[in-house]
Amino acid sequence: MPTLSDVATEAGVSPTAVSRYLNNRIDLPQATRDRIDAAIAKLDYRPNLLARRLSTGKSEAIALVTPDIANPFFAELAAAVERQAHASGYSVYITSTQGHSEAEIRAIRRMADSHVDGLIMMTNRVDDGTLATLLSGRRNVVVLDEDIEGVALPRVFVDNDGGAYRATHHLIEKGHRDIALIGGPHRLMSVNERLSGYSRAMDEAGLSVRPGWVLLGDYTRDYGAAAASVLLDATEPPTAILACSDYIAIGVMQTVRRLGLSIPNDISLVGFDDMAFAALVDPPLTTIRQPVGAMGELAVKHLLSLLEGTPPPSETRLPVELVIRQSVAPPIAKS
Amino acid sequence: MPTLSDVATEAGVSPTAVSRYLNNRIDLPQATRDRIDAAIAKLDYRPNLLARRLSTGKSEAIALVTPDIANPFFAELAAAVERQAHASGYSVYITSTQGHSEAEIRAIRRMADSHVDGLIMMTNRVDDGTLATLLSGRRNVVVLDEDIEGVALPRVFVDNDGGAYRATHHLIEKGHRDIALIGGPHRLMSVNERLSGYSRAMDEAGLSVRPGWVLLGDYTRDYGAAAASVLLDATEPPTAILACSDYIAIGVMQTVRRLGLSIPNDISLVGFDDMAFAALVDPPLTTIRQPVGAMGELAVKHLLSLLEGTPPPSETRLPVELVIRQSVAPPIAKS
DNA sequence: TTGGCTATGTAAAGCGCTTTACTAGCGACA
DNA sequence: TGTCGCTAGTAAAGCGCTTTACATAGCCAA
CATH class of the missing domain: 3.40.50.2300 (Response regulator)
Structure with a gap:
């Protein structure tokens, strides 16, 4: 895999120049830009995201913790989250916890370990306080669908x-x-x-x-x-x-x-x-x-504005809708 | 966040010692071990995986590329993959491509950029050759469920x-x-x-x-x-x-x-x-x-043995089963 | 001629970890 | 007494990138 330095050598400039050029932090004359572009193309260079993350501390990625991805409700929610996140240039890593507390904790840990910039958290259990303490004080988590009591995070629920x-x-x-x-x-x-x-x-x-x-x-x-x-x-x-x-x-x-x-x-x-x-x-x-789609979208939007420092509403309630099909009829008259 | 060096200072040893101790690459006397353990506990230290990955080139994680996570078939497959991977100590990152070629490519790129050790690839399209060239020669990819033609990767299909x-x-x-x-x-x-x-x-x-x-x-x-x-x-x-x-x-x-x-x-x-x-x-x-569960399990197993250098069977076919319910009856006699 | 400004960069440190050497000190053995 | 080998470590480089601070050349104005 070619590195930034390889590109720099090939283009006859310093790694710094290439890095800054790629991140729009420098104005270079057209000729230099062309040389760098050519070098990148020639070597088929792609930046090592790991290294970038380590260096910047940002990942352009969020995690979605879901209790059970095989459950269509959560699966659709996950799809909506992915859609919205991608539209904003973020990657999504989905984790399915099967409702196990340790899996939830592990997922949160992984996030805390600066894998991802933020976290959308779903659970299907009543928290015994573990999650609450683990999450309390974090400024990069949104709670979706089901509450985690005692923790002051932005929440997105339905009515x-x-x-x-x-x-x-x-x-x-x-x-x-x-x-x-x-x-x-x-x-x-x-x-x-x-x-x-x-x-x-x-x-x-x-x-x-x-x-x-x-x-x-x-x-x-x-x-x-x-x-x-x-x-x-x-x-x-x-x-x-x-x-x-x-x-x-x-x-x-x-x-x-x-x-x-x-x-x-x-x-x-x-x-x-x-x-x-x-x-x-x-x-x-x-x-x-x-409104599964809207739930996912909103959770992502709130998370991203959280990451940008603009606190979203602390709690959002989405409206639900009665869909009438054929499982209801008047009762049989009592004999 | 405390770092390895912080732990080392706290324990009165060098960072090297701590690192090697944590990775079981050194035998230390009980007293030293205790000091390190105490320091870790005191500082609530957890290693920065990003740094570790950058350093080792390994991630202990695999990616699962699925066409549509909202489709119950793929969702169940994903759940099975997660189960098996976790059992082997691997994390799984699920990505849903919505059958878009660019999303597939992006996902593969991300993997190639050493985010993850390996990749389980599912698609629901006929590849025009793009995926094949992108994946050809890789020694850390397993194809699941649907074929990608012209690429010599281990495959797991059903009959x-x-x-x-x-x-x-x-x-x-x-x-x-x-x-x-x-x-x-x-x-x-x-x-x-x-x-x-x-x-x-x-x-x-x-x-x-x-x-x-x-x-x-x-x-x-x-x-x-x-x-x-x-x-x-x-x-x-x-x-x-x-x-x-x-x-x-x-x-x-x-x-x-x-x-x-x-x-x-x-x-x-x-x-x-x-x-x-x-x-x-x-x-x-x-x-x-x-056999969704078996498919997911086998894909993970084959991927892991691939990562360990033992090539799995190039193609596995899993048996399917007729489940008789109530949508079949003899035809009405022709008039 | 000098001073200063702009354009065009570069050197080097640092992110947190791993790993490859290497070493100081000590006991034992010939 | 010399040296061998073992124990208990350590120093330093490197993974690939970003970023801060600095450098040089050229040019223009006074």
Whole structure:
């Protein structure tokens, strides 16, 4: 690999001149510029980014920490982040932690080790304080999608409360009064907020939230299936379920099918996320759409302005949208 | 950030000693070791990887170039690669190219610029020779999933031919004789091979492949929908369709529904890939499962042995599997 | 003729680490 | 007593780049 010095020798100037020329830090006469350009072309020189980074301390790259890249929601988010970052001339390194705390820590460490200029952090766990202490005080991190409590970093979230409110309201409008909620992990911000939106809608309609009808566990298909079993095996099952993620909704569908029931005739179902498959399942799922593209874009924009020293808003809430498909119908009249 | 020298000063030894100690290149008496360890702990020292890389030329990291991280197939592959690489102590940097040639080139350049030790390369395009020349001669690249022609690198593929053969055979067994194929881009390796498996199965059964029943375009839902329209609007439509990807199959389903027909009653359908949603659609899709986990693992293993100087097999074919669900039934008897 | 200014560069240090020599001191052995 | 070999290190160069501070030549004005 040719180095800067090789180019300098070839062009008959000093390495300094070449370096400064390449970084637009010097005005050279046309003749010299031509000689340098020719030398670069001849040797097929490309600067060693490692060396440049070591020297400047900047990397023109950001890291994206995601809990599970195989999850379409995070995968789409990652794609959006890449798009936006590239548009701004930054590279993105994606890391997938599988929700393991040590993997998250390792990723943060790597960033701190000046690999990258900044970090977009996503997690799907309730932090026990480890992440918070590791991240506190950093001026180059943006938190996306799910909160890390107790840390003063710019955050980009969606309107979880409003989404759940709208979903619940939609069910109520259709005539449902017996509405259950299946959510993700207890104490996770998105879960709390979706639960509160649900409760608010119920309250406003004068409906009571039955304790046994709020099931909190995991944002997974398996948990959705299990929770639906509990709900539907009861003597007085709900007529509608608000699933706090499309994964959960899929699990619910499985159970409903297993019990020989049908959606939306026997039970109505609303999801959350609008993952790509939501439109493809049977029946197509009515769900709350998260603006994945905008989330990714905004996270990058905020991170970059953070890096430039202009603090972005400390918290941004993106609106969600109710996408009506075919998993909701009026309840069967009670016998 | 504390440096190696800081640690050395603190411990009362030379930087050399600390460096060699940290890299197990020296035997020190317990007392010295303790002093160094204490200094490291006290200063919360962590080595600057950038500097180490610059110095050693090694990075303990590999890159994964994927066409589209938002595609569940590639996302799962990426997850598998990460898992295996981490198990071997390597970091993974994922880049998503969106099928753009320049993005692929940029990614390769970045790797070549000694960012990472090696590269797992995936593409979804037919290379025009650019990638081939860029990659030729490299001893640290493995090609995964789809071929890049004219370049002598270790390759990890699945048995595309066998998969299509088995899918077609399954349809024939069920009584179908009028079987169409909808495939991805013309000239792409996987497409060629799947087409050949299909043709072979048809031949062996004494069935003819009608030219108008082989539609090659894109591995997308839109193309699947469009191709299905062409097929089903004809006066003599096929009774079964082999879709060369699950995305295509989804498109076919859309069209079938739009025409007021039903799967598998009016038309049978087999997909390819077994993406996560294949089991969730209506009806659950019979498809060919690709061993995504094994593909990712093997690619990493081969890359690492390449890096160690032991050349892996030049080409590995992984077996695929027919997953029978509910999108295939015997054809309706012709009137 | 001198002084100063501009144009056109260059020398050298430094980023934080690794690695290849090399050495001081000590005990043992012939 | 000399020297061999071992222990416990160290000095210094180098990875490829950036950057600060300085240098030289030419030219013009006073």
